[in-house]
Amino acid sequence: MVGDSEVDANSAHSANMPFVLVKDGYTEKSEKEIKILTQLGLSKDEAHVYHVLLVSKESTVGKISRSINFSRAKIYGIIDNLLAEGIVVEGNKHPKTYFPVDPKEISDRKLKSMQNASKLVDEELAPLFKSKPVDYLETCLLYTSPSPRDR
Secondary structure (H helix, E strand, O other): OEEOOHHHHHHHHHOOOOOEEOEOOEOHHHHHHHHHHHHOOOOHHHHHHHHHHHHHOOEOHHHHHHHHOOOHHHHHHHHHHHHHOOOEEEOOOOOOOEEEOOHHHHHHHHHHHHHHHHHHHHHHHHHHHHOOOOOOOOOOOOOOOOOHHHO
16 A cells, blocks of 8 residues: 555554555655656656556556546546556456556567667668768659549
8 A cells, every 4th residue: 555644554554455655645765666667668657657556556546646646537548558558457347447567578578679679770770871971852742543633
């Protein structure tokens, strides 16, 4: 459980739940972890939402909203992005519950994507850089039938 007060800490203790005490929505440790997530390509807001899910293992939009003080509407938009990227998954309970994907899986996907991009740079872009300069570029417009002249 994530909270920002002694009452939250006592509630978590009574329920035998792990507890992270935060100040202004963040701990010093979570700031370092959020920086790592942004290095993986998440926006800062996405990193904050994913971090809450990572700490809590599952959460609803309402609980995420209370944890990091984002509006529910903002969180729904962020969750949609994270779902589309395969970074979180949606449960089938009501209210909707969201779960984080293993961060190692996210890192592995990012590494593979960068390796593929690097290969394409070597094959496609590096030869352009090494080629002789072009004095001029001529742009040609190609029309499919009927062409504007045929009208």
